[in-house]
Amino acid sequence: MTGDGRVRWGILATGGIAAAFTADLVDLPDAEVVAVASRTQTSAKAFAERFGIPRAYGDWASLAEDAEVDVVYVATPHAAHRAAAGMCLEAGRHVLCEKAFTLNTGEAEELVGLARRHERFLMEAMWMYCNPLILRLKTLIEDGVIGEVRTVQADFGLAGPFPPAHRLRDPAQGGGALLDLGVYPVSFAQLLLGEPSDVAAKAVLSDEGVDLQTGALLSWESGALASVHCSITGGTATSASVTGSAGRIDIPSGFFHPDHFVLHRDGREPEKVMADPAHGPRTSLKHEAVEVMRALRAGESESPLVPLDGTLAVMRTLDAIRDRIGVRYPGEVRRPA
Structure with missing residues (x-):
């Protein structure tokens, strides 16, 4: 510095x-x-x-x-x-x-x-993990505002079409919907629930052998379930919803960088929770940079917002999904998930 x-x-x-x-x-x-x-x-x-x-x-x-x-x-x-x-x-x-x-x-x-x-x-x-409104949502859920989390739903899909030569279709570049887009819904679910105990998945593969669209069902020993979907063949709502035993939180389009979410609590009127305008545009990537610089000045070797163990847990889930759908990349050698 x-x-x-x-x-x-x-x-x-x-x-x-x-x-x-x-x-x-x-x-x-x-x-x-x-x-x-x-x-x-x-x-x-x-x-x-x-x-x-x-x-x-x-x-x-x-x-x-x-x-x-x-x-x-x-x-x-x-x-x-x-x-x-x-x-x-x-x-x-x-x-x-x-x-x-x-x-x-x-x-x-x-x-x-x-x-x-x-x-x-x-x-x-993972800029979503550093987004102030996502952090507020996480705190509300941890505080029990919607009770015990029962289900998480999230999707991210792009309309395309992407030609075979595009990096999203290229196995040599790790192409496919899952690693590029599906990492967001999976990371969102694991931000709230941790690493799942079981993974089921189905996909439609391209002629090149990458996933054009993938759906996965993640489950936890608590009984919680997460349904996640990603696609490079259709533009989805990119929305998310978290349902608990006492309410629900809905995040509209662009769930990983929201400008608001809606809190539904049993017996109460829905509450719209807005992002603070002082935090800048919803598409800003500055929050992750700010967190990196804060950690470096503090002498930290990793961020508490994006811990390395959490990153490894998400990678294990992505590996498990790829095992279920049969996607392998050229020269890849790894243990089954």
Whole structure:
């Protein structure tokens, strides 16, 4: 960090999510974006010019070895997360890594092991977990406002159509609906209920062998159930609902970055709970960046909002779903979930 406490960021990859994150990052007064890396110098230079970043690298290793970078945001497709984040951790950088965190649990465990061995901070970029309104919802549920949670429902689907060459259809890039979109409904359910005790799933697969749409039923020993759905063949409502023994909370379209939710309590009128306008636009990614910088200043090796054990638990569930639907990626070797 700089002498005045600013955190120096490096951006690894130059795609759409990297641009969205960097645009929010440059607006934070205690953040400084000092470097960007891509597989090509041309892409890195164009990204650097767009956001006023002083250093542009045409390879990942140069960014990882840049001692003036405190933390690297890894925004590659998830098939490259293990390699990119691992390189940065081994070089001594802290890491914020996009979701899905890795292709599978084995890769995730390797990254967590590297972070702990090198005493570096590591966090999955699950921005939903850092969203103030989602945190308020979680607190209300933990306080028993709707009683004991019985069911969770959540969906995330994009209309497409996506051609076979698109990354969402490419097995080599970890394509399919589950890792790109289904990670949100699964993570939402596990935020409230923890890791499920059983997983059932069905899917429609593409000719390339990735899931076009997947539905899963997660169950817990408490008797709670979660129904989650993801798709790259139809635009869903992207809504969520949590039903308890004494009420229900409904989250409208865009459940993972809501501007409000509706609290239904038995015997009372529905209550609309709004996001605080001071927290910025609902699409803002700044909350995860703020949490990373808070943790780094506090000397924490992981975030209590996005704990590594929680990330590993979500990866185990995603592995279990893929086992049920029969999706494997090229060269992937892992134990059955």
